[in-house]
Amino acid sequence: MEQSMMYARTEQEQRETAGTNTIQASAAYEMTSGEIAHARAFVRDFLSRAQALRGASVSERAVDVAQLVVSELATNVCKYAAGPCLLDLETDGSVLDIAMWDSGSVLPAASAADPTRVGRHGLELVLMVCQSFEIRREPVGKRVRVQLSLHDSPNGNPAGQTTW
Numbered sequence: 001m002e003q004s005m006m007y008a009r010t011e012q013e014q015r016e017t018a019g020t021n022t023i024q025a026s027a028a029y030e031m032t033s034g035e036i037a038h039a040r041a042f043v044r045d046f047l048s049r050a051q052a053l054r055g056a057s058v059s060e061r062a063v064d065v066a067q068l069v070v071s072e073l074a075t076n077v078c079k080y081a082a083g084p085c086l087l088d089l090e091t092d093g094s095v096l097d098i099a100m101w102d103s104g105s106v107l108p109a110a111s112a113a114d115p116t117r118v119g120r121h122g123l124e125l126v127l128m129v130c131q132s133f134e135i136r137r138e139p140v141g142k143r144v145r146v147q148l149s150l151h152d153s154p155n156g157n158p159a160g161q162t163t164w
Contacts, residue, residue: 031085056093
């Protein structure tokens with residue numbers, strides 16, 4: 001079951017967000033397939049709060065994409081690193097930072113293109129829709145961090161430069 005969680009941020013994280021107009025939230029899950037829907041709801045509610053509290057302009061597309069990304073990252077945790085998972089969200093109103101930690105030691109990798117392959121396309125989808133993607137080994141497990149634009153350009157495409 002979802003559990004809101006506050007944890008001590010490092011000094012560097014505190015310096016990076018001090019005096020900024022960022023909103024942050026964290027949740028902990030014992031990641032099973034039933035928890036994926038809770039993680040999607042958590043990101044949807046977080047973006048709704050960001051809009052209400054800070055007047056952040058968040059496109060409908062961005063809410064959908066954020067839920068898709070969290071769903072795909074959580075699915076990877078269920079499949080390859082079952083157990084505890086931490087989901088951290090942060091936004092300044094223009095970009096959403098999503099970080100997911102799990103205890104698995106194997107780093108995810110996108111599969112080579114194969115039109116006959118059934119399944120295992122989640123990471124490819126994440127890479128296509130995010131402005132940045134990073135995987136970091138932690139003392140225990142790994143942390144996947146992505147960023148997505150919360151705004152659309154006038155033609156309806158995500159604003160911001162995609163690094164892929």
